[in-house]
Amino acid sequence: MPKYTLMLRENGTAFAGLSPADFQAIIQRYGAWRDELQRAGRFAGGHKLRDGDGRVMRRNSSKVVVTDGPFTEGKEVIGGLFVIEAASYDEAVQIANGCPHLDYGSIEVREIEVTRP
Amino acid sequence: MIDDLNFPRVFAHIVATLTRILGPRHLSLAEEAAQDALVKALQLWPHQGAPANPSAWLIQVAKNRALDLLRRDQRLVELEPMHDRDGAAVAQTQAVAAGGARFAAADADPSADARLRGETPLPDDDQLAMMFLACHPMLPREARVALTLKTVCGFGVGEIARAFLAREEAISQRLVRAKRQLRDADVRFELTAADCAERLDSVLDVLYLLFNEGYTAHAGDQLVRSELCREAIRLGDLLAAAGARLCTIGGAAAVHALLALMHLQAARLPARVGDGDVLLRLAEQDRSLWDQASIARGLQHLDAAASGDTLTVYHLEAGIAACHAVAPRYDDTDWPRIADLYDSLIVMKPTPIVALNRAIALSRVHGPGAGLAAVEAIAGDAVLARYYLLHATMGELALETGARDRAADCFRAALECECSEPEHRFLERRLREARSTRS
Numbered sequence: 001m002p003k004y005t006l007m008l009r010e011n012g013t014a015f016a017g018l019s020p021a022d023f024q025a026i027i028q029r030y031g032a033w034r035d036e037l038q039r040a041g042r043f044a045g046g047h048k049l050r051d052g053d054g055r056v057m058r059r060n061s062s063k064v065v066v067t068d069g070p071f072t073e074g075k076e077v078i079g080g081l082f083v084i085e086a087a088s089y090d091e092a093v094q095i096a097n098g099c100p101h102l103d104y105g106s107i108e109v110r111e112i113e114v115t116r117p
Numbered sequence: 118m119i120d121d122l123n124f125p126r127v128f129a130h131i132v133a134t135l136t137r138i139l140g141p142r143h144l145s146l147a148e149e150a151a152q153d154a155l156v157k158a159l160q161l162w163p164h165q166g167a168p169a170n171p172s173a174w175l176i177q178v179a180k181n182r183a184l185d186l187l188r189r190d191q192r193l194v195e196l197e198p199m200h201d202r203d204g205a206a207v208a209q210t211q212a213v214a215a216g217g218a219r220f221a222a223a224d225a226d227p228s229a230d231a232r233l234r235g236e237t238p239l240p241d242d243d244q245l246a247m248m249f250l251a252c253h254p255m256l257p258r259e260a261r262v263a264l265t266l267k268t269v270c271g272f273g274v275g276e277i278a279r280a281f282l283a284r285e286e287a288i289s290q291r292l293v294r295a296k297r298q299l300r301d302a303d304v305r306f307e308l309t310a311a312d313c314a315e316r317l318d319s320v321l322d323v324l325y326l327l328f329n330e331g332y333t334a335h336a337g338d339q340l341v342r343s344e345l346c347r348e349a350i351r352l353g354d355l356l357a358a359a360g361a362r363l364c365t366i367g368g369a370a371a372v373h374a375l376l377a378l379m380h381l382q383a384a385r386l387p388a389r390v391g392d393g394d395v396l397l398r399l400a401e402q403d404r405s406l407w408d409q410a411s412i413a414r415g416l417q418h419l420d421a422a423a424s425g426d427t428l429t430v431y432h433l434e435a436g437i438a439a440c441h442a443v444a445p446r447y448d449d450t451d452w453p454r455i456a457d458l459y460d461s462l463i464v465m466k467p468t469p470i471v472a473l474n475r476a477i478a479l480s481r482v483h484g485p486g487a488g489l490a491a492v493e494a495i496a497g498d499a500v501l502a503r504y505y506l507l508h509a510t511m512g513e514l515a516l517e518t519g520a521r522d523r524a525a526d527c528f529r530a531a532l533e534c535e536c537s538e539p540e541h542r543f544l545e546r547r548l549r550e551a552r553s554t555r556s
Binding site: 017022046079082100 | 123124127128155156158159160161162164165167271272273274275
């Protein structure tokens with residue numbers, strides 16, 4: 001079955017208005033969402049990327065320029081990602097639709113391409 | 118494991134622990150660190166699953182974060198070109214050093230360590246100290262309420278605003294000002310017997326206000342409001358459990374009286390709303406729906422409140438609530454005793470609302486005519502004139518004397534006043550009934 005990544009974008013202010021009860025509700029929904037995917041054998045991993053650090057590298061004519069990033073004020077950055085299995089984009093979107101991340105950020109869904117023999 | 122975790126409580130626990138360690142001047146920082154720990158949990162747990170001991174994890178993350186924030190503030194102070202910068206920087210350095218040392222000490226102390234690992238998820242003493250800090254009498258009353266909800270109950274600003282029908286910015290400003298006042302006055306976190314005695318009235322006042330706000334059927338968010346009642350009772354229980362350690366005999370009696378009042382009132386909650394969301398009067402409620410366990414707890418606390426010779430308004434109001442709670446039917450209500458209690462209450466608490474309720478009690482003892490005369494005597498009060506219950510009460514009493522046209526006028530006047538949706542429906546129903554029974 002094809003694999004898709006759900007790239008979780010958020011900006012630094014996304015959590016400002018959340019109360020402890022909100023955090024609890026979202027985390028519990030996350031647990032339920034993940035459990036269901038795992039039961040269905042569709043969960044293929046996930047990573048949280050560390051906030052606040054990062055390097056962006058670019059070759060600038062002859063030398064490679066390394067800058068701190070990608071964190072800039074008010075900009076959405078990828079904070080983490082999940083890998084799921086889905087039959088199609090439609091199904092991947094449907095799965096992502098239940099992801100609580102949408103309460104405070106956006107999700108980019110991309111199919112992972114594999115080399116076919 | 119996470120299902121057992123109560124985030125608002127853990128948040129309050131972290132804030133209280135950090136505030137004890139760092140001092141109330143760093144209350145904002147403690148809140149920020151607690152909030153950041155929750156953010157971290159939200160970002161990390163979905164990917165890796167929750168840690169084996171989630172509350173201990175959250176506390177550790179918050180402690181680390183608090184130290185980072187202290188260091189950040191220290192750097193800011195050092196960078197700031199202020200003339201008293203050296204003094205400020207030194208103070209901040211000391212705070213960082215002291216913070217680190219105190220964290221280390223807390224870790225070395227096995228009981229603190231056990232607490233932080235979540236064996237007993239809530240160190241009650243920290244909670245109590247936080248409550249007495251948030252209810253400091255130097256703060257304005259609304260600020261005490263907001264700060265208690267934020268730091269002791271773990272409510273968000275939005276939830277506080279919804280409970281009190283206030284704007285979020287107004288609540289935020291109130292909280293910021295209150296914390297600044299506590300910082301400027303350099304209030305200690307640790308409680309002395311004198312602090313307790315001095316602030317207990319304010320603490321009880323805030324708890325009663327929380328309870329009433331939750332109990333009153335106004336238009337606020339229903340879920341948040343029932344949470345207010347539960348929290349007021351929980352914090353009252355915490356005070357009662359601390360008992361003699363915190364309070365004088367008189368203070369402990371007042372705590373029990375307030376708990377009695379809250380339990381006895383809360384017992385009626387399930388019976389208060391009938392079909393179609395209409396409010397039911399005491400006479401109309403199905404008393405089999407009253408929560409007998411809650412009544413029993415209320416009566417126990419009322420007994421405990423009678424030890425000592427203290428008499429507070431809570432004693433009198435709980436006594437009145439108990440008269441209702443133990444009457445099997447409305448007609449069995451001991452109205453002469455209730456009228457007596459109101460006679461005492463109006464001396465201690467001479468408010469228009471008490472006067473109105475006293476008039477109702479008098480009408481049950483001496484007839485609707487006497488009640489109507491008592492209500493008319495206070496109807497000139499400017500606050501009462503805008504209160505729907507004044508007009509509704511006059512309407513009810515007028516109906517009982519047979520003056521139906523007058524009753525209809527009163528219900529119409531009541532509908533002109535501000536009231537909640539269930540109250541509005543109730544008044545419309547009574548207006549229809551007054552008209553239809555007109556002879």
